[in-house]
Amino acid sequence: MSRTNIKQRVDKTLEQYPAAVYKNRKEHVLVKNNTFQEPQTITANTRTIPGIITNRGCCYAGCKGVVLGPLRDAVILTHGPIGCGFYTWGTRRNKGKTRGDELNLLNYCFSTDLQEGDIVFGGEKKLRQAIKEAVEIFKPKTVFICATCPVGLIGDDIHAIAAQAEKEYGIKVVAFSCEGYKGVSQSGGHHIANNGLIKHIIGTGDKVVGKYSLNILGEYNIGGDGWELERILKKIGYEIVSMMTGDGMAEDLKSAHKATLNLIQCHRSINYIGEMMYTKYGQDWLKVNFIGVQSTIKSLRNIAKYFDDPDLTARTEQVIADELSEIGPVMEHYRNILKGKTAALFVGGSRAHHYQHLLKDLGVEILLAGYEFAHRDDYEGREVIPSIKADADSKNIESLEVSADPEHYRVFLSKERYEKLKNEIPLNYYAGMIKEMDDGSIVVDDLNHFETEEFLKILKPDIFCSGIKDKYIAHKAGIFSKQLHSYDYSGPYAGFKGAVNFARDIAMGVTTPAWKFVTPPWKKEPMLEGSLVG
Template sequence: MEEMEVVLLTGLPIEERRDFILTKGKQKRQLKCDADSVAGSVSQRACVYCGARVVLNPVTDAVHLVHGPIGCASYTWDIRGSLSSGADLYRNSFSTDLKEHDIIFGGEKKLARAIDELVRKYRPKLVFVYSTCIVGVIGDDLEAVCKAASGKHGIEVIPVQSSGFIGNKSAGYRAACDALMRLIEPGEKKYVIKSKNINYLGDFNLAGEAWIIKRYLSRMGVDINVVFTGDSSYAALKKAAGASLNIIQCAGSMIYLASRMEENYGIPYMNVSFVGIEDTSNSLRNIAKAFNDPEMAYKAEQLIEHETALVKPAIQRYREKLEGKKAAVYVGGGFKAVSLIKQFKEIGIDVVMIGTQTGRPEDYRRIGDLVDDGTVILDDANPAELEKFMLEKGADLLVGGVKERPLAYKLGIAFIDHNHNRKHPLSGFIGAVNFAEEVYATVCSPVWNYI
């Protein structure tokens, strides 16, 4: 096995990092993933609580109460672009604002008072109470406080066991899915193949993306029962067990929920991706295939043909400008990373560095199959590693989330937000054009000539 030619700037010895980074063509081993986040490390990966909040925050009519110091509550709707067609309670961020006194004597009473006040003021049907690092340390009994509040107010008050250091962001996804499972009422029937009613998991309706997919599916004769969790509500989530199929866009966050729903309610699931023309088309075809319905398959083909014809000329125009550029990718989940490699190919760009926060071994296998030799593949990276490999590989563009943006600009590299902070959709056919346009606007901006 060859040694990697890397000098890490984090102070961590290479032996501790070599399982997380490889260069395609040089090593024939699997990346180690899903390791716990190291407290105080400089990882780009979000914490457990943050993972739970990603999944649950788009539930529009819930109170989202963060039990912890005020800093944890800085994760608010303002920095996430999920849209609602109705309620907007989720745009508020509530915190118990734990202080020294609460840390020493416990914060349970303060939490109970906060729930009382919020219920009085907003009359919600559902309250999520998120645990944070410090709550894990002092051992407040969230379960007991939530149960008491639930009985007192006659509503659902659900604890989200997301203490920051109990694992990594994926543990937060699981904590959120556990909370969702407590909400879902069992359907009367098990899997009914004839029903065209499906749940759409792992779309947070950023810039209305779930609405785009809903329209596509409706043209194929498929209804969405509930989206987990973009533009969802208490009432919609309650009837999730009535669907005949679960499709999963963000597998990292939702595969656990899908498998629990299969186990408990007999609802089968399949992965989809609406990132890029190729994956969007294949996903629509696969949904029709899952229903074994020739008419639906025909409608899917018509839709794909029509939409592709609409967007192809624009994509071709951008491709001519972008051919030969190089991209670095650092995103949350592995499925999105895989789709992005294909989407960059559609616009003539090579991916030279790629990593994820919560990718699974099978995602990395797919990534390894798709990228060219020499591409750096990494899991749970830190800023120094991203910087080193982007410079080394001569990336013209970084795709990432809010934490990566300053890094790219500091290096004088173009940046695209493919996380939850954007205000324009990147899903479906229309999203493919938006993506190409954004890549062009940032990579070919004249501003880079002045840096």
Template sequence: MEKYVVEAFAEPACEHNSVNQAHKGCVQPTPGAASGGCSFDGAQITLLPIVDAAHLVHGPIACGGNSWEARGSLSSGSYLYQYGLTTDLKEQDIIFGGEQKLRGAIREIADRFSPPAIFVYSTCVTALIGVDLDSICKSESKVIGIPVIPVNSPGFVGSKNMGNRLAGNALMDHVIGTDTPPIETPFDINLIGEYNIAGEMWDIKELFDQVGIRILANITGDGRFHKIRWAHKAKLNMVVCSRALINMARKMEEKYDIPYFEGSFYGAKETTLSLLTISYMLNNQELMKKVRAFTKAQEEKLAFDLTKFRKKLLGKRAILYTGGVKSWSIISALQELGIEVVGVGTNKSTMDDIERIKERIGESAKLIESGGASKILETFRNEKADIIIAGGRNMYVALKEQIPFLDVNQERHHAYAGYVGLKRLAEQLVYALEHPIWELLQSPSPWKEVGKE
């Protein structure tokens, strides 16, 4: 396991390893602390959206429930990924070893569900007691006749971002390149780091279908194991979720000569830029022409559809507290709607993300590096904002303070990607700001009115 962790920390494509940086490698984790989630959590975020595979957590029951059904990654078919499968290690298993329990669980899953593959996740407990996950998975794969893939990402090795990379390593080492697609086209691409939250990948796919671009493999939103196996045959990789899986894109470029770029589908401008970049990198004149005409028509239609929403949103001030690609790409979407972003959370953003934030909002806006709810509220009041746009964990803080709130993180139920997604975002923002509850809260309490009489 150690070699996987060291490799992930020393990722050449990460900005922490740039020659311009004073330090080499990502920041080492502090024992007992994993800000924003642990490595095990990050690995599950990446791999659970492979919907037809079985996902087995080798550890205590609490680890199994850590991320179970906590995110809105949707499926268009198989729902095996929603099963909470765990070996449920007890005290005696930890003392005497849980190898037989793991082998029994793998065989039971194979007999009961007949999945195309089983992903087995290590946890802090199994890593500390020295379970040889690689050899067990290898031998069990021969017994049951399907791939059993070890995911060496115990929580103590780092943050969620580290877990994303370790999951990417597992796919590179055991999945990608193990099969070939029945047909290939010049316009085959992979989406890396798109998890189909609230069905966003389906909206993106619809855009691609209209211009003739084919998604060869979804890595991993609404993913299918057999399609990820042939991802090495794509002509281009697009990294959608910040730089969490940058290691996979970099390795695929080195090993399979597949170029990659990082893009976003939040906001009309970002969506258009991503589509144009894909057509440019695929180097097909006919595709470029088709994409230019398509994006122009989509932007014109969207501008008309957004007219009534822009009138209500123009001049509103927002605090955006999220991370990764959303920390800068949603800024573009909000600005297109006439909203001024006056504060942005950066605690989960890379250095590249922060530079993109500054490019979009300038030096005057407040960057919220840490501090949680208290810092968000302080910035909200100081900047005289109108709404907080953040993740679900900050929702109740906003509601207790009687502040309009919109959830944009992985637990949300609305898809905001693409042109149609920007319209949904506008609708939800107007709904949040104009909800009748705010007027009701400003009115006197009924018992006070009775007292006056």
């Protein structure tokens, strides 16, 4: 289909909406047009219209579920009725492994399970009691309190309780006001979690680290992705100070300010920490993408460029060569199966971009991509940030001001080197998704059910990469769907070995014999050959 055709069909789809919805949604959808001189813009990070079947979640999900959840040594206490804690209990596949005798609470769910009386008379007493019990039973060094919707409304002062408990028990107790209704999606919760970690955790440790040291930000170790990154980076010779937050520990995060460089994998969920550490500790951040073979190679080379050490660069090239020779033939095998297939992607705030690289490695064409809770900079690049006008919903999320830490601020690159490198590698910069997308492909923000159904009908992709809520919608329509939040319980998909796992899983999904049985044979051939009965 030509670009003009696609554009017409997209417009026709959106025109079916009631006027007010149409007016809103048309700003969230664009068809990439490479003939335009000016960059195309998109509206993002605004309210979803009530009644629209959206995939979006809430602030609590972004804070507790995404950013804090993977920290395995903290008691993460959900203050609220039972549901919120229950739904974020082990559901995200952020893996974590105990290495010594430290506490690992990943398989636990902690909640104050507020009852009607607590809502009426306040939940503070129960929260204090719950902290006391958690401290007595588990003896954690860190307790995080995450607020759910009613907590803000009934006025429980969770921050005062946290401060008091911190004093009483001599451990870190941090409260997060991440009530579900704040912001417009999970995104507000990411920001709140970032703020809390910067304010209370990062910078409080004093681990001694070496020169070639990294933090991996926005890597949640889904299906073991972080471990694959760790394997590759350690093989080259880097020291990983902390992973934020996959398989991470609050204890490790405390010394994150000591690392030389921050890598940012998921820009949306953690760029605030990256930026604040840059201001506060002078640490640069580098946007990386370890999804896809070519993008992994590029990311590794960019990191090597940053450190500019001949040995490290040589080791980087050696590791790349070794890894490639290991996965080359098998990737080629899957590429032969998948070449020429088409895909649509709708995922969180980074993967809809990252996985385009891996799919392209496999010869798959991208017809549509969209983010569930991204901001304009994730689409258009960080250069648009100054032009984003904060609306009432964004203003409700605290924008933390930090300044250079007199004790720990230090700069790794000379000014000249920084200026030079800035033009070569994405240093403290993310270019966003749209620039890389093909002419005629569709970009959709906050894709909803109606649009999913219609766009799948128009594009008929071979593969729809999304989440659990729309997976079976695609399957019922005869389109293979791959969950890119949970990886359908597979993985890792990152790095070199992960690419093979992904290729295998996609090839399996597209070719599994079940698809051939969708139409019963008696509906495909004439059945009147004679009769035994009557």
